[in-house]
Amino acid sequence: MKFEPSEIESLAAALATCLEEIVEDKLASIVASSKVPEILSTEQAALFMGVDAQTIRREARRGRLPHLKVGKKNRYRRQDLLAVFEVPVGRKTTLPFSEEKQEVAQFN
Incomplete structure (x- = not known):
């Protein structure tokens, strides 16, 4: 089976879109179920998003x-951090928080 170059480009674009959606959904579920606190300090937010604290x-x-x-x-x-900063596809955005070492106040 042979494909024309335009067909290959079209298929590649469709596949990339599908993969991006799958990864975004998976990332959202991983972050939601992770040990990353709901409320973060400036330094934690920077580490979480992979940017400098000054950027935050x-x-x-x-x-x-x-x-x-x-x-x-x-x-x-x-959720505000994830909404404001565009998370690149496949980027890991979880912190190594342990339950006993969370220094973040819980606001509910």
Whole structure:
């Protein structure tokens, strides 16, 4: 069976779209069930998203990243981080948090 170059390109694009959707769904379920706290500090948010802490602070200061004020510190919701920062396909976004070493206040 032979395919024309245009058919191959079309199939490759369709396959890439399908794979991206599958990976995004899987990533969302992994993050939702992971030990990453729902509320993160600036440093934790930066580590979680794979960016510098200054990037987190800058986006919050510019109003692009919703945050909570706890005293003088900013706290960030996990789902806000995922919504604001585009997560590349296949990128691992989980932190090595242990249940006994979570230093994040739980807000419910």
